[in-house]
Amino acid sequence: MNDAGATALLLTHGDVPPVHEYNADGDSPFLFTSDHYGRIIPHALGDLGVPSSELERHIAWDIGIAGVAERLSDHLGVHLIAQRYSRLVIDCNRPPGAASSIPVISEATAVPGNEGLSDESKEIRRREIFDPYHRRIDEVIEARLHRGQPTVLLSLHSFTPVYAGVERPWHIAALYQRDRTLPPLLLQQLRAEGDLVVGDNEPYAVDDATDYTIPVHAEMRSLINTGIEIRQDLIDDQSGQQQWADRLARILKQVEETLRMEAVI
Ligand SMILES: [Zn+2]
Numbered sequence: 532m533n534d535a536g537a538t539a540l541l542l543t544h545g546d547v548p549p550v551h552e553y554n555a556d557g558d559s560p561f562l563f564t565s566d567h568y569g570r571i572i573p574h575a576l577g578d579l580g581v582p583s584s585e586l587e588r589h590i591a592w593d594i595g596i597a598g599v600a601e602r603l604s605d606h607l608g609v610h611l612i613a614q615r616y617s618r619l620v621i622d623c624n625r626p627p628g629a630a631s632s633i634p635v636i637s638e639a640t641a642v643p644g645n646e647g648l649s650d651e652s653k654e655i656r657r658r659e660i661f662d663p664y665h666r667r668i669d670e671v672i673e674a675r676l677h678r679g680q681p682t683v684l685l686s687l688h689s690f691t692p693v694y695a696g697v698e699r700p701w702h703i704a705a706l707y708q709r710d711r712t713l714p715p716l717l718l719q720q721l722r723a724e725g726d727l728v729v730g731d732n733e734p735y736a737v738d739d740a741t742d743y744t745i746p747v748h749a750e751m752r753s754l755i756n757t758g759i760e761i762r763q764d765l766i767d768d769q770s771g772q773q774q775w776a777d778r779l780a781r782i783l784k785q786v787e788e789t790l791r792m793e794a795v796i
Contacts (some may be wrong), residue, residue: 541659549660557608560681566624567593569615580643589691590637591617595766596689602776614664621656681796684749684756692764704730706758708737709750713757720782
């Protein structure tokens with residue numbers, strides 16, 4: 532096998548790079564990540580055997596979060612690092628090797644293209660999609676810390692309003708595990724809005740076994756952090772995305788002010 536073959540077995544010339552960066556020169560203390568930003572599938576994998584209607588659903592990506600993340604990034608001057616490929620190819624917020632990393636079933640949808648994969652095929656997906664994304668997050672955080680730039684990691688996600696037939700009442704949620712600084716502050720600000728049903732580690736919480744970005748990039752460095760999850764039916768069009776970006780910009784400005792007053796950034 533030649534070198535070219537060894538380095539590019541999955542993504543080829545027709546495929547875009549996995550990492551998407553936006554406002555990379557933003558000087559905000561916040562750093563946004565978006566693990567489920569896109570739903571592209573590398574050409575070599577076809578459609579993974581999944582019907583196209585399914586590939587538009589939440590199982591493939593976080594519906595609406597791209598529009599919110601970029602508008603919010605524009606509002607606040609936040610560096611956003613996002614991943615363009617579908618979570619059905621490899622989930623960039625799962626520890627590699629976890630069953631849900633390269634799912635053979637998602638909610639109730641089978642993913643035939645993920646069945647019976649060899650360890651090598653799994654490794655190639657990791658090497659060409661998962662690793663570059665997380666390597667870039669590492670580099671950016673290390674560079675920020677090196678130059679003394681405060682860094683608060685916000686991991687941006689969206690969740691489906693109905694999962695396995697069960698409706699979810701929350702409009703927005705804070706998801707966290709070890710950080711004790713930002714989650715309570717963000718929850719307080721969200722509840723103060725008065726018109727929101729706010730999830731406190733619901734519909735799910737951050738956990739080392741089921742999450743990657745927050746535990747590895749933020750918690751291992753003791754960075755202040757929270758995951759933000761927005762319900763997808765609220766942000767599935769541009770007007771919803773704009774409204775939520777406007778609202779969150781206002782809220783995050785308050786949060787930033789409080790963190791500065793408390794001298795934690
Ligand atoms: Zn997500």
